[in-house]
Amino acid sequence: MKHLTCPVALHPDGAPLRLALETGQMLPPFTEFLNDPAPAAARHLFSTLGLETRSAVPIGVSKETVEACTTHFVLCRIAPPTRRQWKHLQPDGTMITAHWVAFEDLPSSPRMDWIKANL
Secondary structure, rough: EEEEEEEEOOOOOOOOOEEEEEEOOOOOEEEEEEOOOOHHHHHHHHHHHOOOEEEEEEEEEEEOOOOOEEEEEEEEEEEOOOOEEEEEEOOOEEEEEEEEEEHHHHHOOOOHHHHHHOO
């Protein structure tokens, strides 16, 4: 079984709840990890979306039998400033655009439903 970490980057102002996503993507970035999910989530959030994490706290685990993986969700407190939309150059040279999405606008999926139910 694979172990994935999923950084949950919530907008720091807290109301309404908003999640950082790459434009055109429906899920937060997630990656396989070997040791501790919290630092792995913070590193992955920075490399994929360019968001600096001040603190990363594990908030729970979801086992998905369909994908045969265990997803470790990590709440990442983001360092200011935050913009409504931003561009980020990923390590592979790809330029992406990311933005904040309100929870009520997020699609349903096992990972997204877990996040909505547990925050």
